[in-house]
Amino acid sequence: MEIINIHLNEEDASVIKEYVEAKQLHLSTFIRDVMIEHIQNERDLNRYHETMYHHQKESKAISFEEMMKELNRE
Template identity: 90%
Template sequence: METINIHPNEEDARVIKEYVEAKQLHLSTFIRDVMIEHIQNERDVNRYHETMHHYQKEPKAISFEEMMKELDGE
């Protein structure tokens, strides 16, 4: 397992520790989950922008079911 160090300032560290304790979470799990969620959100936003750019070039309406088939590669 890889180790990554972070160095928050005292106030940020205090806020993070208080939050983790209040939610009864493990600090490392919480930080990992937040980082992964942030990356996934950024990917989703980028995908949205790419899709909107494509749609603006070629507007075409499709049903939700058609969209899901395209995403699943059917």
């Protein structure tokens, strides 16, 4: 297991410690989970933007009104 040190000012450290104690969490588990969640959220957001870019670039989407016109022709 690897150890990573972080440096916090007293105020930030106090806020984190108070939160962890109030929620009855382990500090290392809390920090790890928050960091992993942040990374996953950023990856998800990047995938979303990439997917939307390709969708908008290649989309054959039509408006609701256009769809209704097409359906009424049949």
